[in-house]
Amino acid sequence: xxxxxxxxxxxxxxxxxxxxxxxxxxxxxxxxxxxxxxxxxxxxxxxxxxxxxxxxxxxxxxxxxxxxxxxxxxxxxxxxxxxxxxxxxxxxxxxxxxxxxxxxxxxxxxxxxxxxxxxxxxxxxxxxxxxxxxxxxxxxxxxxxxxxxxxxxxxxxxxxxxxxxxxxxxxxxxxxxxxxxxxxxxxxxxxxxxxxxxxxxxxxxxxxxxxxxxxxxxxxxxxxxxxxxxxxxxxxxxxxx
Amino acid sequence: xxxxxxxxxxxxxxxxxxxxxxxxxxxxxxxxxxxxxxxxxxxxxxxxxxxxxxxxxxxxxxxxxxxxxxxxxxxxxxxxxxxxxxxxxxxxxxxxxxxxxxxxxxxxxxxxxxxxxxxxxxxxxxxxxxxxxxxxxxxxxxxxxxxxxxxxxxxxxxxxxxxxxxxxxxxxxxxxxxxxxxxxxxxxxxxxxxxxxxxxxxxxxxxxxxxxxxxxxxxxxxxxxxxxxxxxxxxxxxxxxxxxxxxxxxxxxxxxxxxxxxxxxxxxxxxxxxxxxxxxxxxxxxxxxxxxxxxxxxxxxxxxxxxxxxxxxxxxxxxxxxxxxxxxxxxxxxxxxxxx
Numbered sequence: 001x002x003x004x005x006x007x008x009x010x011x012x013x014x015x016x017x018x019x020x021x022x023x024x025x026x027x028x029x030x031x032x033x034x035x036x037x038x039x040x041x042x043x044x045x046x047x048x049x050x051x052x053x054x055x056x057x058x059x060x061x062x063x064x065x066x067x068x069x070x071x072x073x074x075x076x077x078x079x080x081x082x083x084x085x086x087x088x089x090x091x092x093x094x095x096x097x098x099x100x101x102x103x104x105x106x107x108x109x110x111x112x113x114x115x116x117x118x119x120x121x122x123x124x125x126x127x128x129x130x131x132x133x134x135x136x137x138x139x140x141x142x143x144x145x146x147x148x149x150x151x152x153x154x155x156x157x158x159x160x161x162x163x164x165x166x167x168x169x170x171x172x173x174x175x176x177x178x179x180x181x182x183x184x185x186x187x188x189x190x191x192x193x194x195x196x197x198x199x200x201x202x203x204x205x206x207x208x209x210x211x212x213x214x215x216x217x218x219x220x221x222x223x224x225x226x227x228x229x230x231x232x233x234x235x236x237x238x239x240x241x
Numbered sequence: 242x243x244x245x246x247x248x249x250x251x252x253x254x255x256x257x258x259x260x261x262x263x264x265x266x267x268x269x270x271x272x273x274x275x276x277x278x279x280x281x282x283x284x285x286x287x288x289x290x291x292x293x294x295x296x297x298x299x300x301x302x303x304x305x306x307x308x309x310x311x312x313x314x315x316x317x318x319x320x321x322x323x324x325x326x327x328x329x330x331x332x333x334x335x336x337x338x339x340x341x342x343x344x345x346x347x348x349x350x351x352x353x354x355x356x357x358x359x360x361x362x363x364x365x366x367x368x369x370x371x372x373x374x375x376x377x378x379x380x381x382x383x384x385x386x387x388x389x390x391x392x393x394x395x396x397x398x399x400x401x402x403x404x405x406x407x408x409x410x411x412x413x414x415x416x417x418x419x420x421x422x423x424x425x426x427x428x429x430x431x432x433x434x435x436x437x438x439x440x441x442x443x444x445x446x447x448x449x450x451x452x453x454x455x456x457x458x459x460x461x462x463x464x465x466x467x468x469x470x471x472x473x474x475x476x477x478x479x480x481x482x483x484x485x486x487x488x489x490x491x492x493x494x495x496x497x498x499x500x501x502x503x504x505x506x507x508x509x510x511x512x513x514x515x516x517x518x519x520x521x522x523x524x525x526x527x528x529x530x531x532x533x534x535x536x537x538x539x540x541x542x543x544x545x546x547x548x549x550x551x552x553x554x555x556x557x558x559x560x561x562x563x564x565x566x567x568x569x570x571x572x573x574x575x576x577x578x579x580x581x
Contacts, residue, residue, distance in 0.1 A: 074451050
């Protein structure tokens, strides 16, 4: 059985800058895979390639065996890929609930059903007290939570999380980690996460892919990767983890 | 703007709404001819303002060429009536179709090739200007010399052919404005309404949540164009004359968007409140200027401009949001913070 998400030989350049070169890795169904690397390594570009924001120059991306590279972002979302944005993009003028309802309408055309889905997701992400507040008035941690809630409400098979822990306090990080663990265990939700907060990566991922200058330089369990000399040199050495 | 906010409007809000409608229905019995013509203007601007608001207020697509749809609707129904004796009730379907097609063509060009924001607005102006020039030279509908409908004598109202007294047009426009309100209210609570608001707030995020941007932008442009064209049909049969130089002129497109802007973009009551204030202001200024003997051309426009300036400066979200709060009709926990 093929992995849920297969990325094979994918490359993307921006006017000469090779953002991602010949990247290949798989995200098996039900797994939580971490994508790490120093700033500018090409992690977000990688996400944008999977989510359809960019079309790869070369290579193939498959979701459950079906090629999705070259599709539009909305088609990829409907195919079952939910994503968050590193720089959060809330619908600022709409309430938290309405934000989530927009996502939930991807699962169900009925507004009433979408509201029920949203109520559950909002509960899970501890946004219930703020559900009628305009999203533009939320604090950054709450906006991060809202990003996750919206993506989750689309009913994805795989969730792409782009630095959702950044800016959270350690206790909040632990709560978020617990939430993803629960979603993964209970619903079998597959997750691909870009994360700088190693505490979260270590707690969640059994498999980590390390990107540097657009190339994959290591892959394996968190323990293996953190012992890998190439990783230590390029990444952990610099960042003083 | 919270979608579906009538859910939360207190019972007395609905009662007030019905009372207002009731008062408007009874009004012609007490109003003189002059007042009726002013009310017709108010309702006309409320109606076309609502149609424009659907596109800009909900979906964030700025059109500065809505006179195009008014004109196409007006000319289509008028030409069918004058040349073939087709009742405007049948002609309006041609108006709807032609305006929808024009909106669709503009939308297709813009959204397929990524023309957005101010460039989209320029495209809408360009199409209105094309139409103005084309109709100027199209002799079948009178060209620049104008197109005239046979003027009825007002002995009897002929609703079938829309020939009759201003009171008939008043009721017609009242029904249309109420209908547009109900339609927009329903749309706002539908899936499309949520999607339009999402596209207005952030197209990228909307697309990432599975929204087909092209499709939903096309829907709103076509719908807004079609709605606007019905205003054009009434315009043609009320005024009985059409000049391309006036009908399609950009000043008409601007005039039409003032009511929703002053009233509150993206709110259902905005276009209605705005149309009421602006038309009353314009007419009132006429009276005041005449009374104080300051009948110099242009003075009225300066005062009108000043009033607009003051509203925009002090009530950037329009008159309705604070008014709703004062009347305690807002009941909506979230407000439009987008500033558009």
